[in-house]
Amino acid sequence: MKENPDSLRTKILDGAISLFIEKGIEKVTTRELTEHVGISRSHIYHYFRDWQTLCIEALSVVMLAELKEFTEEIALLHPQEKLHTLVRNYLPDTQGDIWQLYGSLWQLAAHNEAYAELARLMVQKWLELLAEIISAGIHTGVFRSTNAGRVTRQLSAIMNGYSDQLIVMPSAEARQEAMDDILDFVGLVLEK
Incomplete structure (x- = not known):
């Protein structure tokens, strides 16, 4: 079942916030975020122009x-x-x-x-x-x-x-x- 685009965007943001709080913004990588959220790197850059x-x-x-x-x-x-x-x-x-x-x-x-x-x-x-x-x-x-x-x-x-x-x-x-x-x-x- 495909995830709603707004839901996926929110999931990415929530995952980023969670990791930023845990590790600090400067220490979080795209790979960590994709693994944390359970999505591919292309999903991130589909919703956000860049990191x-x-x-x-x-x-x-x-x-x-x-x-x-x-x-x-x-x-x-x-x-x-x-x-x-x-x-x-x-x-x-x-x-x-x-x-x-x-x-x-x-x-x-x-x-x-x-x-x-x-x-x-x-x-x-x-x-x-x-x-x-x-x-x-x-x-x-x-x-x-x-x-x-x-x-x-x-x-x-x-x-x-x-x-x-x-x-x-x-x-x-x-x-x-x-x-x-x-x-x-x-x-x-x-x-x-």
């Missing part, structure tokens, strides 16, 4: 799904709770799967414009979410009136700096210290 296109699409799928899931998870929260939840989510407590994928993307983006484009898109999407939370908090009077764009950039830079450290040196103590520092900043800059 890079497949990698970028697989990363996009998992990263955008994670962002969507998180956005839905916080949708009904009060702006202050949304911001605190975002900070907790943003700071890794272990070298988890999604953080390893982001780390791989950043490494590839440093030398490849196609990966850099995806990295910029993901940064933009997370910045937009952060800006929406801050703006909603200002609008509802939960946060003090301030330059939302500037605070978004500052807070993003602080969170990224701490998350980079925690990816390399994860520990519960370091994560808690980072959380405390970031929430102190939020208190000083935003909270009434």
Whole structure:
């Protein structure tokens, strides 16, 4: 029985994501993917122009799904709770799967414009979410009136700096210290 083209394409992407999480993007080969999924190499290149296109699409799928899931998870929260939840989510407590994928993307983006484009898109999407939370908090009077764009950039830079450290040196103590520092900043800059 022939497999539906959309189903096979999804199967290839899911297989790629699984292997990328297990081994890292840079270490997965076409042969490993074909063996993992149980298809021929020609199937991969029938659905994806080249290996890079497949990698970028697989990363996009998992990263955008994670962002969507998180956005839905916080949708009904009060702006202050949304911001605190975002900070907790943003700071890794272990070298988890999604953080390893982001780390791989950043490494590839440093030398490849196609990966850099995806990295910029993901940064933009997370910045937009952060800006929406801050703006909603200002609008509802939960946060003090301030330059939302500037605070978004500052807070993003602080969170990224701490998350980079925690990816390399994860520990519960370091994560808690980072959380405390970031929430102190939020208190000083935003909270009434």
